[in-house]
Amino acid sequence: PAPRVVIVGGGVGGATTAKYLKLYAPHVNVTIIEPKREYQRPYGSSEVITGQIELEDIVISYDDLKTRHGVEFVHDTVEAIDFEAKQVRTAGGQRLGYDRLVVSPGVSFDFEAIDGLNAELAETRLPHAWDAGDQLLVLKEQLESLPENPTVVIGPPPNPYRCPPGPYERAGLIAQWLLDRGDTQARVVILDPKNGFTTDYTMLHAWNDLYDFNIPEPARSKYSDEEWAQLTVHDNPGPIEWVMGDMGGRILSVDAETMTVEAEAGSFQADLINIIPPLKAGRIAIDQDLADDSGWCPVDQRTFESTRHADVHVIGDACIAGAMPKSGYAANSQAKVLAIQLKALLAGNDPVEPVFQNTCYALAGNTEVGMFVADVFRLDGDTIARVDEQRYLPFDATETEYRLAALYQHNWMKAFTEDCFS
Numbered sequence: 398p399a400p401r402v403v404i405v406g407g408g409v410g411g412a413t414t415a416k417y418l419k420l421y422a423p424h425v426n427v428t429i430i431e432p433k434r435e436y437q438r439p440y441g442s443s444e445v446i447t448g449q450i451e452l453e454d455i456v457i458s459y460d461d462l463k464t465r466h467g468v469e470f471v472h473d474t475v476e477a478i479d480f481e482a483k484q485v486r487t488a489g490g491q492r493l494g495y496d497r498l499v500v501s502p503g504v505s506f507d508f509e510a511i512d513g514l515n516a517e518l519a520e521t522r523l524p525h526a527w528d529a530g531d532q533l534l535v536l537k538e539q540l541e542s543l544p545e546n547p548t549v550v551i552g553p554p555p556n557p558y559r560c561p562p563g564p565y566e567r568a569g570l571i572a573q574w575l576l577d578r579g580d581t582q583a584r585v586v587i588l589d590p591k592n593g594f595t596t597d598y599t600m601l602h603a604w605n606d607l608y609d610f611n612i613p614e615p616a617r618s619k620y621s622d623e624e625w626a627q628l629t630v631h632d633n634p635g636p637i638e639w640v641m642g643d644m645g646g647r648i649l650s651v652d653a654e655t656m657t658v659e660a661e662a663g664s665f666q667a668d669l670i671n672i673i674p675p676l677k678a679g680r681i682a683i684d685q686d687l688a689d690d691s692g693w694c695p696v697d698q699r700t701f702e703s704t705r706h707a708d709v710h711v712i713g714d715a716c717i718a719g720a721m722p723k724s725g726y727a728a729n730s731q732a733k734v735l736a737i738q739l740k741a742l743l744a745g746n747d748p749v750e751p752v753f754q755n756t757c758y759a760l761a762g763n764t765e766v767g768m769f770v771a772d773v774f775r776l777d778g779d780t781i782a783r784v785d786e787q788r789y790l791p792f793d794a795t796e797t798e799y800r801l802a803a804l805y806q807h808n809w810m811k812a813f814t815e816d817c818f819s
């Protein structure tokens with residue numbers, strides 16, 4: 398009989414694995430179990446909040462996977478995995494047997510880490526909007542109803558988390574939105590547990606130019622003395638303030654009633670609060686013992702087979718993949734490697750030596766100003782390591798280069814979606 402591969406989650410990782418496995422090994426029976434009838438992409442979703450795109454623009458159909466590639470779909474939620482019987486059970490009561498199981502359930506949110514935050518508040522007054530869906534619209538509406546010259550607090554999560562430049566891009570987009578509305582005295586305060594982020598070198602510099610942003614002194618070490626001397630110190634700084642970890646940026650608690658955020662640095666009164674809680678692997682991976690104490694899933698980084706349960710592969714945001722970030726690009730790259738490995742393993746062959754790539758694009762806020770880091774990864778022993786230098790835009794990048802990077806970002810978004818889902 399044809400080998401059976403069951404995939405939990407029809408997001409970036411699951412969809413790409415299904416498509417490429419069908420391309421490489423058409424005889425394999427591939428079934429995705431996914432509750433949603435249509436996918437909403439989290440990547441690029443902050444632009445829904447600031448109105449560059451609509452919610453419907455991030456909706457992706459599964460039709461091509463079904464009709465063009467012959468991927469079977471069960472629209473249901475996986476509730477349990479029986480590792481002995483090699484079966485998954487869904488909330489709707491179905492049981493599906495597998496030869497190999499792929500789990501790509503994305504992330505879940507650790508609300509308990511921040512006092513005053515919970516899942517219900519995230520749907521209403523304190524949306525994180527970090528997993529697409531209606532929270533984006535809640536946040537959009539909150540933004541649009543803000544009083545003149547408001548204070549917005551953005552709380553990026555601690556490492557590791559999905560989309561490393563994402564919270565800062567969102568801060569920039571919101572600052573730009575407020576400036577466009579004519580709010581010259583607005584504040585966008587980033588309360589950060591960390592002292593750095595992917596693309597910080599370029600992003601902070603771009604903000605220094607675009608938004609009269611003052612780069613905090615503790616970030617000085619990111620620049621050479623010569624570069625630091627070229628940055629501007631603004632007497633009347635613009636909207637964005639970055640309270641780094643070393644400056645007390647870590648958030649301790651939030652009060653939705655009084656709209657107050659307590660951080661190590663003190664108390665912040667806000668008109669809009671967008672805290673992204675610490676992240677963990679998707680619920681199903683934690684409940685089914687695929688995650689370790691870190692909250693993420695350890696895998697053999699050559700095949701993504703779980704080190705806790707045989708014949709189960711975890712990819713995407715949920716897995717621990719060495720130096721690879723938690724991004725859609727990375728999930729897609731892992732999925733393509735996994736499809737090759739599954740074909741080999743199902744035929745009783747040895748897995749191949751993998752190579753991975755990732756590019757993280759980000760916008761400064763002004764959507765015509767972009768930046769990126771691009772990396773290649775290989776195994777170093779048992780761990781995925783970066784083998785190519787990160788390539789940020791250089792310090793002296795021209796306006797055209799920044800514009801080009803923004804163009805790359807928007808075109809990548811389209812081509813990437815097609816690569817995963819069409």
Ligand code: FAD
Nearest residue numbers: 406408409410439440441475502503560713714724725726
């Ligand atoms: P997901 O794509 O989240 O898919 C998980 C799927 O699993 C979901 O469809 C879910 O419904 C399903 N699922 C969960 N549990 C179950 C269950 N029990 N049973 C069945 N199905 C289940 N990445 C980039 O590369 N570039 C970017 O520019 C970028 N920008 C971003 C901007 C923002 C604001 C955000 C939030 C993210 C961004 N990302 C970006 C990150 C990217 O979206 C994720 O890294 C990527 O979606 C991860 O893929 P995944 O397959 O791990 O999870």
